[in-house]
Amino acid sequence: MGFLKKLFRKGQKHYPEFWSVYQNAFERQQAHDLNAIRFVVFDTETTGLDIEKDRILSIGALSLQNESIAVKQSFEVFLYQHFYHADNIAIHGILEEESKPRITELEALCLFLNFIENAILVAHHAGFDRAMINQALKRHGLPKLKNKFLDTSTLYKQTLIDSPLLQRQEHYALDDLAEKFDITTVDRHTALGDAYITAIAFLNILGKLKGKRGFSVKKLLN
Template identity: 65%
Template sequence: MEFFKKRKINLPTFWETYETAFEIPLPKQLNEVRFVVFDTETTGFDYEKDRILSIGCLGLKNNTIAANDSLERYLDQHYYHADNVEIHGILRTENREYSSELEALQHFLAFTQNAILVAHHAGFDVKMINKALKRHGLPKLKNKVLDTSVLYRRTLIRSPLLEKKESYSLDELAEKFDISKKDRHTALGDAYITAIAFIKIMGKLKSKKPLTLKKLLG
């Protein structure tokens, strides 16, 4: 606790709890590592102007997902583009429970702790969350992050006959891996699709060479 006092920044307790979790080292065995697969739905793609509308997370460990080890939050944002609402199907008037941005972030941090974050095009989601954290005077996320759109490319065979694309969409992954797209464009639904794709990607990488956490992150 000494460490925090020195910084003289008055960070809320929930952030300190989150930070303490990182003092525990990550497990060595891949099947003991907890991953949190997540997705955010936003009002748009502008990091400054746009806001998060919902966050969906689920815990994944040893290829297992418990239905109640998940988090689904809809955010009460005063700001939103009318034209983006259609894409994601989130309507403010919908009869749903909403939390404030700060509440949602709190839940998110408590849920993820020191887990490894996994998302499709993870850079975007992480940056959106970091921007939101910043708005509330909080530091950036400390978790290690994996991006399924990048990992997927590593599973493809090296062949002169196959032209690799620069990037693969979540829809493409769902098709390749035969994952139902039923709940596409809800945060938790997309997180679930990403999780199954992530498991399949790990399986493919494992069949080539023994997989460790270090190799996965590297």
């Protein structure tokens, strides 16, 4: 075992500086008080839904703490695209020619990790965004994200009342949530815009869950 550990530690040295900074952030203890916990709500816009083949076009993220979002601490990056599906423009409305300053995937990952630190990550259908980021990390020889994740689509289902009269849907899209919580969808399909919708939905959901019997921060995070 000692040998393995040593090997592992040795391997670590090959990781770039930003990865060890990110990793060190996890040595700090996560707060237990809900209002002290830092959440990062994020969304990725991608060229498609295939985790292996498709690429990230942009990442948007917001920092949320004590039921408050600091506008200044929002994160929005656009990535260079080498291959492009024309079909996706229709979904995401991101045009290649658009004059946003662009950065490389590695730069984007570096900035993103630096932004999220050890925060609890929140996303809608989080599994997908997590897999996209992890896949990108893998392409650069980096390990997976270490953060805890919360998925607003699952959390939302927990807020629904238990009634034989309510027909539950299998999946709730971000648009469903925006409609339920009356959130404006002007910026829908931009990464930061979707992250904002997710953040407001998340705050709504938290408010509802807190009133439910047996709610605890520990349960929420596990």
